[in-house]
Amino acid sequence: MEINIDQSKLAKALSIVSKVATGSKGTLPILNNVLIKVLKGKVTLTTTNLDMAIVDYIPTLSSKDGEITVPARLLADFIANLPKGDVKIEVKDNKIITTSGKYKSIMNGTDSSDFPELPELNEKEAVIYKIPVDDFKEGMGSVKIAASNDTTRPALTGVYFNTEDDCLYIASTDGYRLAEKKLISNIKSEVKAIVPASTITEVLSSISEDVEEIEVLFDESQVCFRLGEIEITSKYIDASFPDYRKLIPEKNEVELKISKDEILRVTKLAALFAKEVGGSIVLETSVEKNALLVSSVVNEFGENTSEIEVEVNRDVKVILNSRFLLDALNVISSDDIKVGISGSLQPIKIEDSKKSDYVHIIMPLKG
Numbered sequence: 001m002e003i004n005i006d007q008s009k010l011a012k013a014l015s016i017v018s019k020v021a022t023g024s025k026g027t028l029p030i031l032n033n034v035l036i037k038v039l040k041g042k043v044t045l046t047t048t049n050l051d052m053a054i055v056d057y058i059p060t061l062s063s064k065d066g067e068i069t070v071p072a073r074l075l076a077d078f079i080a081n082l083p084k085g086d087v088k089i090e091v092k093d094n095k096i097i098t099t100s101g102k103y104k105s106i107m108n109g110t111d112s113s114d115f116p117e118l119p120e121l122n123e124k125e126a127v128i129y130k131i132p133v134d135d136f137k138e139g140m141g142s143v144k145i146a147a148s149n150d151t152t153r154p155a156l157t158g159v160y161f162n163t164e165d166d167c168l169y170i171a172s173t174d175g176y177r178l179a180e181k182k183l184i185s186n187i188k189s190e191v192k193a194i195v196p197a198s199t200i201t202e203v204l205s206s207i208s209e210d211v212e213e214i215e216v217l218f219d220e221s222q223v224c225f226r227l228g229e230i231e232i233t234s235k236y237i238d239a240s241f242p243d244y245r246k247l248i249p250e251k252n253e254v255e256l257k258i259s260k261d262e263i264l265r266v267t268k269l270a271a272l273f274a275k276e277v278g279g280s281i282v283l284e285t286s287v288e289k290n291a292l293l294v295s296s297v298v299n300e301f302g303e304n305t306s307e308i309e310v311e312v313n314r315d316v317k318v319i320l321n322s323r324f325l326l327d328a329l330n331v332i333s334s335d336d337i338k339v340g341i342s343g344s345l346q347p348i349k350i351e352d353s354k355k356s357d358y359v360h361i362i363m364p365l366k367g
Helices: 007-022 072-080 133-146 197-206 260-273 322-330
Strands: 002-006 033-039 042-048 052-058 062-064 066-071 086-092 095-100 103-108 127-132 158-164 167-173 177-184 192-196 213-218 222-227 230-235 254-259 280-286 291-296 305-309 317-321 336-341 348-352 358-362
Touching (some): 007 072, 033 072, 072 103, 127 177, 133 158, 133 213, 177 322, 192 197, 192 230, 280 322
Antiparallel strands (some): 002 086, 033 042, 042 052, 095 103, 158 167, 167 177, 254 336, 336 348, 348 358
16 A cells, blocks of 8 residues: 655544544554555545544555555554655555655554444435524534533433424433524435534534535435545434424513523632532523623622613513523624523523524523
């Protein structure tokens, strides 16, 4: 095998695929390697941790067919530190010889037959969606913040792709908050799949500036994201996602329309005083003051109360985790938001005042 390739293109591709290899916690040493394959002038770099795989196709100046695996992080770091220009990689007796001008390295490789075979996605039977990259980024970023890190509840560690009323939705919940986003309207296909949030994170970090559209393919057991020359394939989480729509209040006792900047500011101020009480803050409406009061729970640091002038029809009070509220506010792009409150034991509902495609639910804390 032999490759003559541009250093910057190779370095970029290796930086993307090596993240999966170096993140492998399995007992197979080969999973820390990248499979380099050259076939008919096309170079592919592949890594996998058995649950997810990344394949990157890169152009080559010239090449000879062949394949081998090599430690992904070592090769990525070496190529990244080379000067810009052409790089030559050749294989002799399972050793990778890399040269660039006066720089040269010899790395021990492993026969490609030891590398796990990747399951093939059945495109003929797959459900395929094409999503503008900006819509994809906004949607995933606004939902995956609510995914859980608790591996004992695997269904909650993913992003749930599901169809309802001819629309594709994505949702995540950790049991304390819930986020849902309408991603595509007017579709006829049906999908119900939980994709690991870690996969979504890898996809988002792998999108390059020249990618305008992402193709997402679902089959019975896995999903594939195509981002230009990069393909990221992942198994689904084998679990049942909660029937989350029952948790979304249809109507709240108090509906407020508030400036996002104002509520962000007062929430941050209250959170400064709430560190010693787990970030707990109080949202309270006052008909007398015609305002929303945001305050910290009294503790050894003191207390803080701020008022936002807003039309109020009744007095209600709820205690929330300030970080959860800040997370929800930060992913809404509009200047104004809608906040629905129904009392101390009911979840609050946060929506974009100009769009009806996103909803965020936060469960209250006990007073």
